[in-house]
Amino acid sequence: MIKFLAFFLGCRFSYGRYREGMFSLISIFSAFGVSISIAILIVSLSAMNGFERELNQRVLAVVPHCEIEPVNHYLTEWKTLLAQIERIPDVAAAAPYIIFTGLLESSSHKLVALQVRGVDALLEHRVSECRSYLKGCSWEKFLPGRRQLFIGKGVADRLNLKLGDWMTMIMPDKYQEDKLLQPKYVRLKVTGILNFNGIRDYSLAYMPIIDVQKLLSMGHYITGISVRSYHPFEVESLINKLGENINFSAYIRSWRSTYGYMYDDIRMIRAIIYLAIFLVMGIACFSIVSTLMIAVQERRYEIAILRTLGATDSLIRAIFIWYGLLLGGVVGSVIGVSIGVLVSLKITVIIHILEKLIGCDLLSGEIYFIDFLPSELHWFDIISVLFISLVLSLVATWYPAKQASRLQPVQILRRQ
Incomplete structure (x- = not known):
């Protein structure tokens, strides 16, 4: 019952109306940052999977x-x-x-x-x-x-x-x-x-x-x-x-003496993409910290009322943990995965249209082993990205949730 109450109040805090409006600007930017990071990571990993598939089909099958x-x-x-x-x-x-x-x-x-x-x-x-x-x-x-x-x-x-x-x-x-x-x-x-x-x-x-x-x-x-x-x-x-x-x-x-470097490059680029986007996603997720700190200040009177009604420190922490997860982990992740999946499925067509618009080939067949940008979406990559996003969002909510549980209701209500 206590867990459901924490989840319910977290939803109300996340999607209920603030005194200034639906969302603060910083909360929107936090969710947007998480979404873009997840989308870029999924598209990048899908492109690497596509290159590896084409290398298997067009090199190892022919050479x-x-x-x-x-x-x-x-x-x-x-x-x-x-x-x-x-x-x-x-x-x-x-x-x-x-x-x-x-x-x-x-x-x-x-x-x-x-x-x-x-x-x-x-x-x-x-x-x-x-x-x-x-x-x-x-x-x-x-x-x-x-x-x-x-x-x-x-x-x-x-x-x-x-x-x-x-x-x-x-x-x-x-x-x-x-x-x-x-x-x-x-x-x-x-x-x-x-x-x-x-x-x-x-x-x-x-x-x-x-x-x-x-x-x-x-x-x-x-x-x-x-x-x-x-x-x-x-x-x-x-x-x-x-x-x-x-x-x-x-x-x-x-074949490694002539084309082996391609496999090594793909593996190296995949590792660099994981590291770079992981850091970008970490920065975006930790912007949730500032969002939650502002939310704690905006909701201090509600917190004080909950404390006078008997809410414990663990309940207050759970409320703001759910608040951060729903704001950044759920909203940002769902939007990011949706964008990433849609772009990954159509990236070859998108790049082809872009090449026609700019009048230049991004991948020249005279230089590279393929002349188009391939893509192959793996469910394991999507699940991995979602898991990392949720873990980082959970870590980012801990400090604001702890600060919310330390608020003194007597001092807050006296100021009111």
Whole structure:
């Protein structure tokens, strides 16, 4: 009964009419500060979750988890090696590749330098999900002898190329006796456009591996082998196993050497966001202290009357604790969570509209691995933010509630 009375009086103090109006200006600013802090924290965490999701889908699903390349020569008996690698327990699949740098020239004489990767369509789909981002010809029809080429959307936009267009590739000829031969000019047809929505759209192209072997006069040799792991985050142990199972000098690279910094950056930024917004939320919540101190002065006559009616110190403290929680913890938290959730669900659209208004890309696909701001809302983040907000609001109410319980009713009523 006493607890319900404290809650009831706390509600009356919070939402009943002051002598000067509904709320004092400082109480509104306190609730507003808590709301904005919570909303910013939820939006920031959702953006970090979105970046991590896109990194998993657009990097780890496309980039080989490991690559094996010999030090001083091409791979010859690679089919035997391929079968040997796939017998390693942590290896999900393996596929051959040839890689070289070429120049693409369009009919308008524009040039773009990019990395060309020769792949076996039947084996490549086992180590990469590129076909999920492909428009045009399917991987199953990406066969040799048809002068086919898959390019990124960024390259296609730069050269004004569309599906079915023909273009010229300038590629190196075979290197012999310390002499560079005249580069080759090859006419190729754009049969597929890859749209990763990021930097890979501007730097990568695919050709059938047999066509590349013929153009580079490599015979049946390849540049290296791509490996896909069941456990991409434990790829360092896989590198050790691969090194134990090959009998030649080779470079063994993992995705961490090229994209690992992105995961580290996301984790670091997430920790910084937690710390920064926690401090901002703490400042906003502790502004409740000043609000409650003013409320204690405004309600001193009501407190004195309650004391003469038999209210104990614990009841007075409980009333103002509920008062602070309802003002900052409940009102501020509910408004902040509502704003944060709504913005998080629409942040990609909002940023897209903002980019159109200012005429500038906030995330350029030529620089970042994605060209949009992703978002993924987790209920755990919302619950964590609410819990922190309520705890800070509870701590902030303790001192004003204690001061309210120390008021002397005789002195207050005598002044009245």
